[in-house]
Amino acid sequence: EAVVDGQLRLTFRELADRVRTAAGAFAAAGVGRGDRAAIWAPNSAEWIIAAFGLLTAGGVLVPVNTRFKADEAGDIIPRSGAKVVLVEKGFLGLDFEVPSGVPVFDIKSDFLASGSPYEAEVSGDDVCDIVFTSGTTGRPKGVLMTHAQTLRLYAEWCDLADLREGDRYLIVNPFFHIFGYKAGCITSLIRGATILPVPVFDVDRVLELVEREKVTVLPGPPTLYHSLLAAQGGHDLSSLRVAVTGAAHIPVDLVRRIVTDLPFRTVMTGYGLTEAGTATASRPGDSFEDIATTVGTPCDGVEIRIADDGEVLVRGYSVMRGYLDDPAATAEAIDPDGWLH
Known part of the structure; x- marks a missing residue:
């Protein structure tokens, strides 16, 4: 499917x-x-x-x-x-x-x-x-x-998240955002995974879908996993294998509980932005501590630099072609050396 x-x-x-x-x-x-x-x-x-x-x-x-x-x-x-x-x-x-x-x-x-x-x-x-x-x-x-930027980056994402053919991927993350659209729909089509779109997050509906449809991949913010931990009784969640989170601070204890108290075997986190897609990601086998306190390491072909003021700079094939009809903003965002600010 x-x-x-x-x-x-x-x-x-x-x-x-x-x-x-x-x-x-x-x-x-x-x-x-x-x-x-x-x-x-x-x-x-x-x-x-x-x-x-x-x-x-x-x-x-x-x-x-x-x-x-x-x-x-x-x-x-x-x-x-x-x-x-x-x-x-x-x-x-x-x-x-x-x-x-x-x-x-x-x-x-x-x-x-x-x-x-x-x-x-x-x-x-x-x-x-x-x-x-x-x-x-x-x-x-x-x-x-x-197209080339997107396909290269999200083919790699499939490996980093351990997304597999036949996986059943429940996508609560909105499709208007690159998480839902690229790390969700595009990766599923690259791999041959089933997409289960959810328009509005509702924990009871998610639990029911996980059980009925044998969902294996479930992305979401830390609050989603807190909800699962609180509400798991009475639902068969044994199919779950991959958790994908980010965009918020994750306590080490929550990462540990996702793997020990829930059936997940892989927890992926990362750092991304609209202008460069997923720039860094954790790797399968990373420790709970690393997953909770870092955003992993740069994706292939992507360089990361931390400026003196703490700004994260990104350079590589995945950096945007520019802002629509806004050469001034593009020049401000991407310096002559190709670093995205």
């Missing part, structure tokens, strides 16, 4: 067929090689079909944060130059208002099934996505990444 989402269960062949059909729908809607389309919707099978259909049509994916208000999305979508926007009506009670003049399709409608199977010629140097930064310092900026 490639994707399991509620009643919908797709084999890899069925997923590939739906992706090619969606590619035809995007092409018919005027999205060609290098054209952009935005997806403003929660985790679902349709998100996966839409995203990979768009990429198969040669398009560029612009994932939009589902927590954005209409004015925030109304800033990003026009700046991205999206030719088409896909939304899920009614998610979290938020009816999405999209800027005028851009065609909008409901991701749950029959749009994705309306095309004739199609595949465009795509090169590894083509930009594949524009993921916007969180905008903690001013307006969110669009980060340009290519």
